[in-house]
Every structure is written in C-alpha cells, then in structure tokens.
Amino acid sequence: MKNNAVIGIDIGGTGTKLAIIDSAGQILERSSFNTQAQRGGEKFIAAITNSVLELQQRMSDTHTIIGIGIGAPACDELSGTITGAANLPFTETLPVRQLVEEQCGLPTRLANDANVAAIGEGQFGGAKGMNNYALVTLGTGLGSGVIVDGKVVIGNHGLASEFGHTFVVRDGRKCGCGQNGCLETYVSATGIKRTVFELICQTTYDSPLRNYSFHQLSARDITQAAQDGDFLAQEAFRLTGEMLGYKIADLIVLFDPQAVFLAGGLALAGSLILDPAKKSLEKHTIAMFKGKSELKLSELGSEDAALLGAASLIYRR
Amino acid sequence: MKNNAVIGIDIGGTGTKLAIIDSAGQILERSSFNTQAQRGGEKFIAAITNSVLELQQRMSDTHTIIGIGIGAPACDELSGTITGAANLPFTETLPVRQLVEEQCGLPTRLANDANVAAIGEGQFGGAKGMNNYALVTLGTGLGSGVIVDGKVVIGNHGLASEFGHTFVVRDGRKCGCGQNGCLETYVSATGIKRTVFELICQTTYDSPLRNYSFHQLSARDITQAAQDGDFLAQEAFRLTGEMLGYKIADLIVLFDPQAVFLAGGLALAGSLILDPAKKSLEKHTIAMFKGKSELKLSELGSEDAALLGAASLIYRR
Numbered sequence: 001m002k003n004n005a006v007i008g009i010d011i012g013g014t015g016t017k018l019a020i021i022d023s024a025g026q027i028l029e030r031s032s033f034n035t036q037a038q039r040g041g042e043k044f045i046a047a048i049t050n051s052v053l054e055l056q057q058r059m060s061d062t063h064t065i066i067g068i069g070i071g072a073p074a075c076d077e078l079s080g081t082i083t084g085a086a087n088l089p090f091t092e093t094l095p096v097r098q099l100v101e102e103q104c105g106l107p108t109r110l111a112n113d114a115n116v117a118a119i120g121e122g123q124f125g126g127a128k129g130m131n132n133y134a135l136v137t138l139g140t141g142l143g144s145g146v147i148v149d150g151k152v153v154i155g156n157h158g159l160a161s162e163f164g165h166t167f168v169v170r171d172g173r174k175c176g177c178g179q180n181g182c183l184e185t186y187v188s189a190t191g192i193k194r195t196v197f198e199l200i201c202q203t204t205y206d207s208p209l210r211n212y213s214f215h216q217l218s219a220r221d222i223t224q225a226a227q228d229g230d231f232l233a234q235e236a237f238r239l240t241g242e243m244l245g246y247k248i249a250d251l252i253v254l255f256d257p258q259a260v261f262l263a264g265g266l267a268l269a270g271s272l273i274l275d276p277a278k279k280s281l282e283k284h285t286i287a288m289f290k291g292k293s294e295l296k297l298s299e300l301g302s303e304d305a306a307l308l309g310a311a312s313l314i315y316r317r
Numbered sequence: 318m319k320n321n322a323v324i325g326i327d328i329g330g331t332g333t334k335l336a337i338i339d340s341a342g343q344i345l346e347r348s349s350f351n352t353q354a355q356r357g358g359e360k361f362i363a364a365i366t367n368s369v370l371e372l373q374q375r376m377s378d379t380h381t382i383i384g385i386g387i388g389a390p391a392c393d394e395l396s397g398t399i400t401g402a403a404n405l406p407f408t409e410t411l412p413v414r415q416l417v418e419e420q421c422g423l424p425t426r427l428a429n430d431a432n433v434a435a436i437g438e439g440q441f442g443g444a445k446g447m448n449n450y451a452l453v454t455l456g457t458g459l460g461s462g463v464i465v466d467g468k469v470v471i472g473n474h475g476l477a478s479e480f481g482h483t484f485v486v487r488d489g490r491k492c493g494c495g496q497n498g499c500l501e502t503y504v505s506a507t508g509i510k511r512t513v514f515e516l517i518c519q520t521t522y523d524s525p526l527r528n529y530s531f532h533q534l535s536a537r538d539i540t541q542a543a544q545d546g547d548f549l550a551q552e553a554f555r556l557t558g559e560m561l562g563y564k565i566a567d568l569i570v571l572f573d574p575q576a577v578f579l580a581g582g583l584a585l586a587g588s589l590i591l592d593p594a595k596k597s598l599e600k601h602t603i604a605m606f607k608g609k610s611e612l613k614l615s616e617l618g619s620e621d622a623a624l625l626g627a628a629s630l631i632y633r634r
C-alpha cells in the first residue's frame with residue numbers, strides 16, 4: 001500500500017524549490033529551478049508543472065501525492081493569484097492556484113510566504129499544539145503571519161499581517177512602500193544594514209564594516225563581525241532587537257498570543273537578535289501580560305521552513 | 318404564541334443598566350441600579366438577579382427570555398469572571414457568568430465591554446454583514462474589539478485587543494498601566510484633557526478652557542468649546558485625531574478590516590474627531606491598502622450601544 005505525501009513549493013525571487021514531504025515533515029525528494037530563467041507567466045507555470053510531474057513520477061511506486069501547497073510573495077490568498085510581485089519574472093496577475101491545480105490535476109493551495117512559515121511552525125515546529133501565535137520573518141523585508149484561534153488572519157482583502165509596515169519611528173526612515181518609519185526599515189536584513197551605516201556616520205567606532213559599500217554589505221557580514229567581537233556590529237544588533245521588542249509588545253496586546261517566533265535570515269544570528277529583543281519586550285510589556293507570551297526562535301531550519309510550511313497547507317486542511 | 322427576547326446588561330462603574338431586547342434590536346423594557354450602592358460581590362450579583370427576574374416578570378405574558386448577555390470591564394471571557402475591575406464595588410474575582418446563570422436559570426454570556434460594543438455594531442449597527450472589522454471605544458480609556466472572520470479576537474488568555482496600550486509616542490506620557498506613551502494617554506476622554514493642558518502650557522492661545530481645573534474639565538466641555546469656535550479646543554481635537562489615525566494605520570495593516578468604527582463618549586464629538594483621524598489615516602495608509610478600509614462613527618447611539626451589544630452575545634451564538 002502506498003503512503004500519502006504532499007508536494008511543497010517555495011517560490012522565491014532567486015530560486016523556486018520543490019519537495020515531496022510526508023506527514024511527519026520528512027523531505028523525501030527535492031527539485032528546484034532558477035526563478036528568473038522562466039520569464040513570463042506561462043513559462044513560469046510550465047516550469048512548476050513540469051517539476052511537479054517529474055517529482056511525482058520519481059516516487060510513484062511508493063507514494064500517492066494528495067496535494068500541492070505553495071508559498072509565495074505577493075499572493076492574494078482569497079483569489080489564489082500572485083500579483084505585482086517585485087522579484088518574480090512576470091508582472092501580470094497570475095491565477096497560480098487554478099493553473100497549477102488544472103495542469104497537475106492535484107488539489108492546490110497558495111499562501112503568502114510569511115503565513116506559510118507560520119503554518120509550518122504550527123505543524124512541524126515550535127508552535128505545535130498552539131492555537132494563538134505569531135511568526136515574524138526577518139529577511140530582505142519583515143513579514144509576519146498571525147494565527148488566531150487556529151486560523152491564519154487573512155483579513156477582508158487577503159492583505160492582513162503586514163507587521164513590517166506598522167510604524168516604529170515617527171517620520172523615520174523612508175520605506176519602499178512610500179511611508180516613513182515602517183518597522184522593516186529598521187528591523188530586517190536591509191534595516192540592520194541601514195543601522196550599521198547610521199552608526200558609521202554617527203559614531204567614531206572603528207569597525208571592519210567601514211570597509212564595505214552598502215551594496216557589498218550583507219546581514220551575514222554583520223552577524224560575523226558581531227560574533228568576532230566588533231562593537232559597532234553588536235551595537236547594530238542591540239538597536240535592531242530593541243526596536244523589534246518594542247513593536248512586538250504592540251502585537252502582544254493586540255493578539256494575546258501564546259508565543260511569537262522569529263524566522264528568516266536575520267534570525268540565524270540567534271541570541272544576537274533574540275536577547276536584546278526579549279529584553280526590550282520585557283521592558284515594554286504591560287503588567288497584565290507579563291509572563292504570558294514567549295519570544296522564541298523558529299524551530300524550523302530557515303532553509304526548509306518555507307517548504308515544510310507549504311506542505312502544511314495541505315496537511316492541516 | 319410568545320416571542321423570544323434577550324436581557325442585555327451593561328455593567329458600568331456608575332450605573333448598571335438592563336433591558337429586554339428583541340431580535341430586531343428594539344428595547345422593550347428597561348431597568349437599572351446604582352452600581353456603587355451594591356458593595357461586595359454577593360450583594361452585586363443579588364442586585365443583578367433581582368433586576369433580571371423583575372424584568373422577566375414584566376413581559377412574561379408576551380415574551381420568553383432565551384438568555385442573558387452581559388458586557389463589563391475587566392472580564393476574563395474564557396472563565397466568565399470579572400477580576401480586579403478598578404471601578405466596580407467588589408475586589409474579589411467574581412464568577413459572574415456562572416452565578417447569574419445559576420440564579421436566573423437562563424443561558425448567560427459575559428464579555429468585555431469593548432468586545433460587546435464591537436459585536437453589537439455587527440448585529441445592529443454599521444458593521445451588519447461584515448466579517449472583518451474593528452471598533453474603538455473612546456471613553457475614560459481607549460478600548461477596542463476586533464472581529465476576524467466573524468469572531469471576536471480573544472487571544473490565548475482572553476486579554477487580546479488592548480489597542481489602548483499600544484505605543485504611539487516613544488517615552489511619551491505616563492500611563493496608568495505603568496508604561497509610557499500608550500495610545501490611551503493621548504486618545505481618550507482623559508487623553509484629550511491632557512492634550513488641552515499641554516496646549517495651555519505650551520502655547521499662548523487664549524481659551525475659556527484656561528478657567529478649568531484638570532478635575533473640573535470634561536471631554537464634553539472641550540467638545541462644546543471646539544463647537545463654539547475655540548481654537549485651543551479645536552487644536553486639541555486635531556492632535557488627538559491625528560494620533561488616532563496614525564495608529565489605526567497600524568491596525569489596518571495587521572487586520573485588514575473592512576471598516577473601523579469609533580464609539581464611546583469622545584466619538585460624540587463627531588467630525589471634530591473623525592475628520593482629523595481620517596486625514597491622518599489617509600496619509601499613513603500604504604499604497605496596497607488605499608481605499609480598502611473605512612473609518613466611521615459607530616451607528617449605535619452611545620447610550621444603548623452596550624445594551625444592544627450585550628444582547629447580541631445571545632443572538633449571534
């Protein structure tokens with residue numbers, strides 16, 4: 001008798017990853033393609049479909065694929081479309097869910113990457129058994145997924161949980177969204193780079209980071225410098241964590257979650273970001289909420305979290 | 318044949334109001350007692366029970382009471398208790414839902430006053446037919462209720478939706494909760510009084526409000542002065558609305574609601590508070606959310622909104 005499995009797909013600006021995942025969260029087979037090489041919606045969908053059918057073929061003797069879960073940026077979850085994604089190789093509104101479902105003949109679900117990561121944390125990670133929690137992804141921007149009463153908060157137009165575009169500094173840094181002072185301009189891989197450059201110009205701390213141009217510098221470089229004892233880099237993490245904790249206090253009084261998880265590239269810095277964030281959150285938590293919500297790192301490795309989350313879209317139905 | 322009706326109860330610091338309400342939201346009978354005259358939990362519950370039985374008696378020929386809905390401050394909705402309410406005549410944790418249900422022999426529900434107001438807006442007011450919306454009550458403090466997917470957001474410990482304790486000014490005004498810069502220290506009946514006093518000390522605007530002590534001054538006085546053309550009072554409303562709109566922008570990116578409603582005493586100032594709040598919200602709304610969520614005044618008269626909301630706890634089950 002064959003076992004059931006799911007195909008998880010993680011659509012990213014650079015690469016699109018696929019995997020066959022069983023109900024215990026084990027990755028059985030993998031596949032991937034260069035997102036940017038598939039220009040245009042039609043070609044992009046064909047690349048997905050071909051990869052799905054090829055993966056399915058590989059395991060057809062032992063496993064029955066029961067569905068496809070897709071995590072992607074800029075989804076409208078209500079209509080199952082991707083629309084206006086800045087980093088994907090098509091500009092039109094693409095009905096991805098419907099096209100993949102039709103062409104692969106499998107039930108398909110599509111959700112925003114941060115929501116997918118939050119769902120995955122509940123299915124396979126640190127939020128197992130929790131009905132109320134949030135996950136914050138610290139990547140190029142800041143994304144979030146919030147689970148209320150066991151369900152993802154989608155909102156009236158499928159746009160909810162843009163925690164990265166809540167305000168943290170009045171009339172602060174210019175954001176790509178057009179506003180000023182959005183959280184992601186301070187707290188994200190890009191945000192901490194901006195903070196490093198602010199410290200470079202505002203202070204006289206010597207630092208190896210003074211040898212990097214803005215385009216050269218990555219969050220990984222800052223993490224490495226901080227781990228090597230560079231004060232400026234450590235200070236950048238302290239300021240970033242402090243702001244993150246301050247705004248997570250807002251999230252907590254609004255949603256009263258059991259826990260908030262940090263994921264994404266910047267969360268790989270571990271205690272460098274977690275410790276100042278926890279300290280700030282503790283300071284900014286009102287008495288009635290003290291000790292009620294925990295701030296933690298995601299338990300899913302950042303490499304496969306999105307794939308596992310995408311698979312969860314099918315498993316948790 | 319008798320019609321069904323519900324008893325709604327609005328427990329307030331000054332008075333406790335009760336009413337028999339039919340399924341169309343019509344108030345058929347009323348009753349009330351002085352909250353502070355019923356000192357101690359036992360006496361307070363007895364006052365509720367007696368009022369309920371007396372009301373039920375009055376309409377026993379024509380209506381069958383099918384349940385009791387209660388709105389109150391400081392509820393733990395998960396356990397049905399009221400605990401540590403600053404303005405109620407008992408200090409112990411009181412299992413109000415259970416006691417009223419047992420002593421009146423009717424299904425009873427208890428919810429926080431702001432959640433009750435939000436539910437009532439959906440049942441009888443401007444949010445009819447909406448599944449995702451929020452309501453903000455501007456009274457002595459700032460309360461809120463958020464509806465996601467047709468259900469009130471309660472959170473993991475029944476504490477969610479403390480919008481009044483999100484932060485609006487870093488290291489700003491001292492709040493009763495112990496933190497600094499909470500929204501309700503600026504945006505509430507008390508908040509606008511503090512703003513009037515800030516304007517009195519920071520500016521040289523002449524104003525009749527300079528004749529009031531802080532304890533004398535009420536939000537109604539400020540509203541009256543603004544309506545009479547007093548610039549300082551108008552400026553206080555402008556600043557209050559501006560901050561409110563700025564923070565409602567946060568609410569909107571997090572919850573993606575169809576609308577946000579303003580209720581409570583300060584909302585009676587109408588366009589004085591609504592217009593600057595809308596202008597600020599418009600300015601602080603990111604492009605993808607433009608035109609998606611409306612900011613409006615509650616359509617329920619502030620006198621009976623809590624009673625209607627309490628009745629909705631039964632009708633919407």
